[in-house]
Amino acid sequence: MSIAPAIDRATIEQIVRELVLKQVGGPPGKSELVVSVSARHVHLTEEHVETLFGPGHKLTPMKDLYQEGFYAAEETVMVVGPGRRRMLPTVRILGPTRPRSQVELAFTDGISLGIDMPVRQSGKIDGTPGCVLVGPAGVVELKEGVIRAERHVHMSPQDAAYYGVKTGDRMRLRVVSSCTTTFEDLLARAEEKIKLEVHLDTDEGNAADIDHASSVELLKP
Amino acid sequence: MSIAPAIDRATIEQIVRELVLKQVGGPPGKSELVVSVSARHVHLTEEHVETLFGPGHKLTPMKDLYQEGFYAAEETVMVVGPGRRRMLPTVRILGPTRPRSQVELAFTDGISLGIDMPVRQSGKIDGTPGCVLVGPAGVVELKEGVIRAERHVHMSPQDAAYYGVKTGDRMRLRVVSSCTTTFEDLLARAEEKIKLEVHLDTDEGNAADIDHASSVELLKP
Numbered sequence: 001m002s003i004a005p006a007i008d009r010a011t012i013e014q015i016v017r018e019l020v021l022k023q024v025g026g027p028p029g030k031s032e033l034v035v036s037v038s039a040r041h042v043h044l045t046e047e048h049v050e051t052l053f054g055p056g057h058k059l060t061p062m063k064d065l066y067q068e069g070f071y072a073a074e075e076t077v078m079v080v081g082p083g084r085r086r087m088l089p090t091v092r093i094l095g096p097t098r099p100r101s102q103v104e105l106a107f108t109d110g111i112s113l114g115i116d117m118p119v120r121q122s123g124k125i126d127g128t129p130g131c132v133l134v135g136p137a138g139v140v141e142l143k144e145g146v147i148r149a150e151r152h153v154h155m156s157p158q159d160a161a162y163y164g165v166k167t168g169d170r171m172r173l174r175v176v177s178s179c180t181t182t183f184e185d186l187l188a189r190a191e192e193k194i195k196l197e198v199h200l201d202t203d204e205g206n207a208a209d210i211d212h213a214s215s216v217e218l219l220k221p
Numbered sequence: 222m223s224i225a226p227a228i229d230r231a232t233i234e235q236i237v238r239e240l241v242l243k244q245v246g247g248p249p250g251k252s253e254l255v256v257s258v259s260a261r262h263v264h265l266t267e268e269h270v271e272t273l274f275g276p277g278h279k280l281t282p283m284k285d286l287y288q289e290g291f292y293a294a295e296e297t298v299m300v301v302g303p304g305r306r307r308m309l310p311t312v313r314i315l316g317p318t319r320p321r322s323q324v325e326l327a328f329t330d331g332i333s334l335g336i337d338m339p340v341r342q343s344g345k346i347d348g349t350p351g352c353v354l355v356g357p358a359g360v361v362e363l364k365e366g367v368i369r370a371e372r373h374v375h376m377s378p379q380d381a382a383y384y385g386v387k388t389g390d391r392m393r394l395r396v397v398s399s400c401t402t403t404f405e406d407l408l409a410r411a412e413e414k415i416k417l418e419v420h421l422d423t424d425e426g427n428a429a430d431i432d433h434a435s436s437v438e439l440l441k442p
Contacts, residue, residue: 107427108329119399119430151400178340179372180405181428206328207402207428209340 029162031155031196034066035173035216037205038149040109041092042077042133043102049093052077052135059095066197067154071095078134079103081113087134088113098123103131103146106203110148120147121187152187153198153218160190163220167191172219173198181208184221250383252376252417255287256394256437258426259370261330262313263298263354264323270314273298273356280316287418288375292316299355300324302334308355309334319344324352324367327424331369341368342408373408374419374439381411384441388412393440394419402429405442 050057053075061071076090088109102125110117115129130142153171160166171186183204198218200210271278274296282292297311309330323346331338336350351363374392381387392407404425419439421431 106329107430108327108423111423111427178406182403182405183428184401184403185399201428202329202332203424203427206332206424207404207422209328 029158031159031162033196033198033216033218035175035198035200035210036066037200037202037210038104039092039202040079040088040103040105041072041094042079042104043094043098043100045099045101046097048101048133048140049075049097051138051140052133054137057137059093059097061095065094067195068193069096075135079105079113080132080134081115082129082131083114084132086113100125101133101140101142101145103133103142104149104201105146106201107148108203110146115146117146117148119150121150121152122147149199149201150187151183151185151198151200151204152189153196154194155188155190155196156194157190157192159196160188163188163218165190165220170221172221173200174217174219175208175210175213176215176217177209177213179207179209183208186218250379252380252383254417254419254437254439256396256419256421256431257287258421258423258431259325260313260423261300261309261324261326262293262315263300263325264315264319264321266320266322267318269322269354269361270296270318272359272361273354275358278358280314280318282316286315288416289414290317296356300326300334301353301355302336303350303352304335305353307334321346322354322361322363322366324354324363325370325422326367327422328369329424331367336367338367338369340371342371342373343368370420370422371408372404372406372419372421372425373410374417375415376409376411376417377415378411378413380417381409384409384439386411386441391442393442394421395438395440396429396431396434397436397438398430398434400428400430404429407439 060074062074063072065071073093073095075093078087078089079091080087118128125145128144129146130144131146133140165188167190169188171188172182172184173186174182281295283295284293286292294314294316296314299308299310300312301308339349346366349365350367351365352367354361386409388411390409392409393403393405394407395403
């Protein structure tokens with residue numbers, strides 16, 4: 001197992017925190033396991049990018065994410081909560097753009113904004129709370145789309161066969177640290193051309209002290 | 222099992238969050254299990270209370286905690302991080318006063334302040350980071366005392382006998398919710414006149430979505 005160079009913790013909340021714990025090796029057919037901790041972030045439609053940053057604006061990739069083609073953008077937006085009394089000033093945008101805009105926060109973020117969020121699979125935002133996004137060129141009022149992303153594990157069909165699971169199944173992730181924690185209800189999502197990667201949010205990563213973890217194990221329910 | 226009336230989540234970070242999940246009943250000798258989520262808070266010496274709030278000042282109890290004799294005070298302090306660039310404006314003080322002052326934060330709080338905290342048992346603060354506390358009447362520079370409190374379970378000697386553990390042993394807490402999570406390394410602390418109560422921090426409570434938990438189980442390692 002190797003742990004990627006530590007990101008300056010003071011800046012973690014400013015960029016997407018992709019703290020990577022790799023579990024290398026194992027029997028043939030077992031992929032390297034990467035656990036990433038996603039800080040709060042926003043996905044936008046092309047239209048909303050233009051509203052917030054100006055006509056014709058395209059997102060500027062700043063940092064590649066682990067899955068090919070995905071990136072943290074240079075751009076950030078302000079996320080304003082209900083009643084417009086509280087806000088998070090610089091929430092990172094992830095690219096590329098999507099068919100629907102979506103804000104992914106940890107519960108700690110939601111509490112500080114005054115938003116009572118549901119736990120949802122990414123993209124399943126019908127009936128979720130909204131918020132206001134403020135950019136340098138304009139404002140977007142999202143009627144819905146604020147969620148806590150359900151903990152999940154991306155994998156290839158080959159990984160799914162190795163673990164004996166299919167999309168929609170639940171797995172467990174055990175993080176061994178000074179605060180050892182087992183996350184259950186981990187949603188399996190198998191797709192072609194996707195690498196094995198668990199996504200947790202900052203509450204989950206912090207609860208398990210994943211920065212100082214000595215190992216991680218992906219297990220069936 | 223019963224769940225206490227929900228505290229307004231928007232105010233959770235302002236007061237001590239003592240969200241209580243009670244597991245009632247069970248065989249004779251099994252106590253009711255209460256799980257409390259402690260938001261960031263400060264313990265002060267009498268001397269520091271006077272420095273921060275004025276000569277002769279005594280803490281004013283605002284809300285009783287579950288363990289007899291302990292309370293959240295009306296008073297709050299500002300906690301300022303290293304370099305004095307970032308702060309948490311209103312961190313609740315818990316009473317009664319103690320022989321040493323101590324600041325208990327979740328890792329999410331520490332990251333926002335720029336403090337890299339160790340996980341410590343309450344009171345074991347030698348060599349931990351410090352911070353600056355600002356009150357209405359004065360300022361205290363703590364040389365050490367900022368920790369993430371290690372997850373733990375208080376109990377009576379009778380509870381310890383029931384579970385077959387002693388002070389210093391480790392247990393597990395399984396929280397069943399939409400984000401079911403098992404917290405290992407739960408430190409057992411048995412003392413006379415203490416009720417059975419697990420203490421988690423806000424990162425842990427949020428990671429497990431404890432506000433919407435359907436049950437909790439306390440287990441041996």
